[in-house]
Amino acid sequence: MLYMGNVNRIIFWLFLPILLIFYIILRVFVWQNYDDGGRQLIAEQHALNLRDRDDIDCLILGGSNAVFSLSAEQISQQSSLTCYNISLLNEGFSDEAYFDFIRNLPIERMQIKTLVYSSVYPLSNKMFLERLKSNQSHTGIRGENAFTFTGRSLASYLNKLRQSKPLFASVQYPIPTPSGDFNFDDYDGCQQEKIRDEWIPVTIDEDFKRWLSENLLTISTLFPNANISFAVPSTLRSQVSEDDFAEFSDALEFEVVSNSVNYILQSSFSDVSVLCDGTHHANALGREIRTSELLDLMQNP
Amino acid sequence: MKYFQNSYAWVIACILLVVVSGSLEVEKLLVPLLAVLIVTFFNAIYHLPHLQYLLFFSISVASLLGFTETLTGSHAESSNVLLYGLSFYTASMAYLIAQNKLNYQSVLSVSNPLLLSTGPIALYFKCISYKSLRQRIEYYVPFIIVGTFMFQVVGSPLTEFFFLIDKRDVVSSLTFAAIFELFVYVNFCGLSLLIYGVFGVLGFRIPLNFRQPFSSNNIIDFWKGWHTSLSQVLKVLFYNPIRKKYSLLIALLVVYVASAIWHGVTFNFLLWGSFHAIFFWLTIKILKQKNSLLPLLLLPIIIVIGRLIFADSDTSRLLDKLKFSFDGFGVIDAALDVPSNSLVSLLLGILIVACEFTFKKSKIMQKRNYKFMRTPVSLLILCTLGILFASNVGIDYAVYGQR
Numbered sequence: 029m030l031y032m033g034n035v036n037r038i039i040f041w042l043f044l045p046i047l048l049i050f051y052i053i054l055r056v057f058v059w060q061n062y063d064d065g066g067r068q069l070i071a072e073q074h075a076l077n078l079r080d081r082d083d084i085d086c087l088i089l090g091g092s093n094a095v096f097s098l099s100a101e102q103i104s105q106q107s108s109l110t111c112y113n114i115s116l117l118n119e120g121f122s123d124e125a126y127f128d129f130i131r132n133l134p135i136e137r138m139q140i141k142t143l144v145y146s147s148v149y150p151l152s153n154k155m156f157l158e159r160l161k162s163n164q165s166h167t168g169i170r171g172e173n174a175f176t177f178t179g180r181s182l183a184s185y186l187n188k189l190r191q192s193k194p195l196f197a198s199v200q201y202p203i204p205t206p207s208g209d210f211n212f213d214d215y216d217g218c219q220q221e222k223i224r225d226e227w228i229p230v231t232i233d234e235d236f237k238r239w240l241s242e243n244l245l246t247i248s249t250l251f252p253n254a255n256i257s258f259a260v261p262s263t264l265r266s267q268v269s270e271d272d273f274a275e276f277s278d279a280l281e282f283e284v285v286s287n288s289v290n291y292i293l294q295s296s297f298s299d300v301s302v303l304c305d306g307t308h309h310a311n312a313l314g315r316e317i318r319t320s321e322l323l324d325l326m327q328n329p
Numbered sequence: 330m331k332y333f334q335n336s337y338a339w340v341i342a343c344i345l346l347v348v349v350s351g352s353l354e355v356e357k358l359l360v361p362l363l364a365v366l367i368v369t370f371f372n373a374i375y376h377l378p379h380l381q382y383l384l385f386f387s388i389s390v391a392s393l394l395g396f397t398e399t400l401t402g403s404h405a406e407s408s409n410v411l412l413y414g415l416s417f418y419t420a421s422m423a424y425l426i427a428q429n430k431l432n433y434q435s436v437l438s439v440s441n442p443l444l445l446s447t448g449p450i451a452l453y454f455k456c457i458s459y460k461s462l463r464q465r466i467e468y469y470v471p472f473i474i475v476g477t478f479m480f481q482v483v484g485s486p487l488t489e490f491f492f493l494i495d496k497r498d499v500v501s502s503l504t505f506a507a508i509f510e511l512f513v514y515v516n517f518c519g520l521s522l523l524i525y526g527v528f529g530v531l532g533f534r535i536p537l538n539f540r541q542p543f544s545s546n547n548i549i550d551f552w553k554g555w556h557t558s559l560s561q562v563l564k565v566l567f568y569n570p571i572r573k574k575y576s577l578l579i580a581l582l583v584v585y586v587a588s589a590i591w592h593g594v595t596f597n598f599l600l601w602g603s604f605h606a607i608f609f610w611l612t613i614k615i616l617k618q619k620n621s622l623l624p625l626l627l628l629p630i631i632i633v634i635g636r637l638i639f640a641d642s643d644t645s646r647l648l649d650k651l652k653f654s655f656d657g658f659g660v661i662d663a664a665l666d667v668p669s670n671s672l673v674s675l676l677l678g679i680l681i682v683a684c685e686f687t688f689k690k691s692k693i694m695q696k697r698n699y700k701f702m703r704t705p706v707s708l709l710i711l712c713t714l715g716i717l718f719a720s721n722v723g724i725d726y727a728v729y730g731q732r
Contacts, residue, residue, distance in 0.1 A: 039705035040467065044474070047712045054716070154491075157724060178481065181670055181720035224666050228492055267495060 058179050061196040064170040066203075067117055071129055071169055073203045074114055079134045086111035087254075088208070089130070089247065090146035091119030093261040097310035098146060101207040102319045107327070109142055113208035117201060119147060121167040122159070123239075127246050129169055140251045144292070144322065145244070146259040148308050149230065150280055156230045160239070212312045218304035225264040225307045229276045237283055244287040257290040257326060262318045264307040265296040292325045294318060334456050335437035338533050342443035345527070357410040361418050362440040368422055369436055381423035385566060388416040389590045399593025399642050402513045402728045403491065414445025416591065416729075421451040424562045443527070447520040447730035449538035449558035458532035469529030471703035472522045478702075478711045479519030483681070485723035486674040487512040489667040494641065497649040498656030504664060506637035511678045513636070514542070516728045517556070522699065536561075540697040543682045544689035547612050547624030548605070548631050554697055556729075563588055577613065581606040592639075597647050601638040605631070670722040677714065 078084070086109040088098050094115035103111040114133065120126025149156045162172070188195055202214035230236050248256055260280065265273065277293050284291040297303060302314030310318055343358050372380060391397045397412050421439040425431035431439075438444075438454035457465070490512075493505035521538035528535050542554030552560060563584050572580040582603065589602030608631045612624045641647040665672070684701060688694055693701045701707060 036705040039709050043709055044705075044712055047709075047716055051716045051719075154488075154724065176721070178719055178721040181718050181722075183673075183717045184670075184720070186717075228495060267492060 054182060055175065055177060055179060058196070059173070059175045062171075062173040063196055063198045064173070065117070065198045066201045068170050070201060070204060071116065074208060075133055077204065077206055077208060078112065078114075081112070082136060082139075083110045084112045084135065085109060085139055086142040086144075087135075087140055087251070088113040088115055088144050088146065090115040090144075090259075090261075091148055092117045092306070093148045093263075093308040094144075094146040095210050096304055096306075097261065097308065097315050097318045098144070098322065099207075099209050099315050099319045101205065101209050102316065103323055104207065106320070106323055111142075111207065113204070113210075115146070115208075116169060118171065119149075119159075120169045121171055122162040122165075123243060123246070124163065124166055125169045127250070130250060137251050138253055140254045142326070143247065143251050143254040143256045144259050144326070145247055145256065145289075146261050147243075148261055148263075149239075150236075150260060151227045151229055151263060151265075151308070153228050153230045156236065156239075160235065163239075210315075212304075212315075218311055220300045220303060220305070222305060223264075223300050223303055223307055225266050227263055227265060227267055227307065229268065229273070232276070232279045232283060240283055241287050244284070244289050248289070255290070257292050258284045259292040259294055259322060261308050262294040262297050262310070262314075262321070264300075264303075290329065292322065292329075294321055294325070334458070334532075335434070335441075335454070338454070338528070338531060339437045339441055341531055342441050346442045346446060354410050354413075357413040358442045360411050361414045361442070361445055362436070365418055365422060365436050365440040369431055369433060372426060372431055373433075381426040381566060384419040384426070385423040385562070385587070386590065387419045389594050391415060393594040399595050399598070400729065401593070401597075401640050401642050402509065403494070403640070414440075414442070417445050417448055417450055420559065420562050420591070424450065424452060424565055427565050443524060444535065445730075447517070447524060447727040448556075449521055449524075449536045450562055452536050452558050452561055453534075455534040456532060457529070457534045460532075462530075465530050465532065469526040471708055472526030472529065472699070474526075474708050474711060475699055475702045476519045476521070476523030476526060478715050479515040479681070480523060481519070481725070482715045482719050483674045483678045484512060484516040484519055485725050486668070486671040486720065487515070487678065488723040489671040490664060490675075493660065493664065495646075496660055497646060497654070498660070499650075499653040500655070500658055501660040502637055502650040502653075503633060504660055506633045506640065508664075508675065509640050510632055510636040511675070511682065513728050514539075515678055515681070516726075520727050520730070537698060541685045541689075541694065541699060543685035544694050544697055545628065545686075546621060546689075547616065547628055548608055549612055549616075549624075551628065551632065552609070559588065559591075578606070578610045581610050585609070593642065595642045596644045597638050597640075597642050600647075601635060604638060605635055608635075668722050670718060670720045673718050674723075677718075 086100070086103065088094050088100055088103075088111065090098075092115075094113065095117055098113060098115070100111035100113035103109055112135075114130060116126060116129065120129055149159055165172075165174075185195055199217050201217075202211040205211050244256070244258065248254070260277065268276075281291040281293070297307070297310065297314060297318075302310055302317060304311040304314070339362075346358070368380075368384065371377065377383075388397065391412055392399055396409055397415065400416070418439050421444075422431055425435055425439065435451075435454070439451045441451065441454070444451050460468075487508060490505070490508045493501055493508070496502060496505065518539040525535060525537055536558045538556060538558050540554035540557060542551050545551040545554065567584045567587050568580055571583050575583075585602035585606035586599065587602075589598035592598050592601075608627065612627065615623050637650060638647065641650065681702075685694070688701065691701075693704075702711065
């Protein structure tokens with residue numbers, strides 16, 4: 029007990045500050061080793077793909093649901109449209125970043141006659157709140173690469189180390205095909221066993237209505253001649269009862285239509301066998317199914 | 330001199346808030362100050378009768394009219410920045426008016442942006458700058474560490490379990506209620522301790538909003554440790570005057586229904602208020618029979634069922650849950666499917682509550698001021714665990730700081 033006071037003082041004035049400094053160094057190190065998973069290269073490839081194209085009259089916009097689960101090539105093959113998929117992972121992280129990306133693409137925007145905007149945000153309250161946060165912090169298409177006091181836990185890095193995996197390498201997404209589609213041939217990251225079905229639709233409140241109408245207005249301003257459709261993507265949806273979902277869908281349709289945009293509700297995926305690594309990320313087979321349904325719903329509303 | 334001290338605390342709070350939130354919303358910070366100033370002015374001149382009740386229930390009116398969200402604890406930040414902190418500064422003013430203490434000196438402390446962001450209600454705001462900086466650091470920094478650990482390391486990852494709110498069977502709804510209780514505790518208590526520590530280091534003493542509520546033998550003890558600043562306001566505004574004229578049960582019903590309406594004017598809150606009032610009263614009756622075991626056994630049931638009612642403002646879903654229909658244990662698999670960080674947080678949260686409860690009679694727990702987590706060795710353990718498990722899993726938000 030005689031020396032306890034000294035021990036306590038050493039812990040408080042020496043060990044705790046050392047731990048704090050160690051943590052800050054760790055976060056700086058993680059920040060400096062940020063890896064965007066190929067997002068910047070993908071965006072640049074879209075610009076390269078579109079540079080020599082003047083025949084496009086149809087676009088697919090949206091986030092990873094559209095990246096994985098919609099095929100512009102298939103739409104072009106099965107209809108008279110010439111389509112291109114400019115959806116980005118995480119929908120470009122923030123609306124500002126995504127629409128800036130679209131604005132800067134070498135594309136004749138007046139020429140676009142058909143446009144599908146497939147966003148997963150109406151289906152996930154959690155993701156929608158994160159979107160608002162990213163919008164507020166003006167996150168760019170590479171993602172949150174600013175210094176933050178939280179991030180992946182040290183435990184997860186130690187776990188990687190234990191499994192002899194590279195510490196800072198994240199999932200690398202493939203360069204898109206000439207029609208902007210996800211190239212499943214170059215991707216081996218599908219892990220069906222990790223799929224969790226946890227969608228809870230957003231509350232259609234003032235925040236959501238504002239977000240929706242602002243985005244639809246921006247899209248219709250960017251593409252004034254386009255017939256715009258807002259697609260609710262296919263997911264597993266086992267967490268929500270059919271009645272609740274129907275009620276939600278009616279409310280969402282009302283909001284979408286009141287913005288002079290067509291509303292397309294896509295059916296849920298049958299099971300994980302048509303999925304890649306998430307309930308809204310189809311594999312090649314799931315993409316074919318969802319794209320066929322979308323085309324059908326567009327042609328026969 | 331006091332004006333200067335309060336202004337200094339106000340400005341520091343603004344800077345901290347702007348740095349943390351990353352945005353400067355001037356109206357968010359100035360409107361409460363102006364509102365408090367105007368009310369203080371009119372109160373000083375006219376001494377309006379029952380103004381304290383009008384103020385206390387102003388958040389209920391705002392909630393009823395849809396200007397603010399109900400306070401179920403789920404993330405639902407009010408989009409109207411002009412109503413920022415309304416629930417806290419109106420309750421503070423109501424308390425000070427009831428105590429004849431609302432004056433121009435208290436304006437700055439009542440409208441302090443940091444207090445409005447998450448509480449506690451400013452019952453007092455004492456300058457302790459006579460203590461040396463070193464003394465203040467040694468006493469208050471541990472509160473900051475404990476608060477940060479509870480809020481960030483334990484609290485935020487627990488939001489990954491929120492999908493359970495949609496499930497209506499008994500196992501799922503009770504599992505959700507228990508986890509949600511834990512979340513609200515570590516979130517609100519964590520932020521309260523953090524704010525307590527920050528103000529302490531800056532040289533100000535504010536109410537300690539939580540006093541180890543789980544170091545309790547019954548629901549009465551529990552409420553003595555939960556959101557103590559609100560309890561004090563309710564006692565002064567409702568319990569004391571009502572109890573002089575009416576029975577204990579009536580006084581308790583009024584207190585809890587007033588508290589319920591403060592949180593939101595919806596069916597679930599009215600039910601929650603009545604539920605707790607009746608069990609509080611029942612516990613008193615049982616304790617008078619010299620039976621302390623039954624209240625102890627009732628404690629977890631009251632807490633979990635109370636939270637189940639509190640958390641769900643969707644009436645039809647809540648009524649379905651209260652049928653307690655059994656639908657197997659599938660939810661356990663679903664709950665275990667969350668990110669491993671959330672499972673670790675759940676374990677840590679359970680450990681904190683278990684320590685509070687199990688060792689409640691030990692000397693270190695007697696003051697119920699989290700000393701067991703503030704010893705240097707405990708802090709070393711918390712910091713090590715924090716470094717290991719701090720992550721960006723889940724959503725960071727203040728349960729009570731949304732309106």
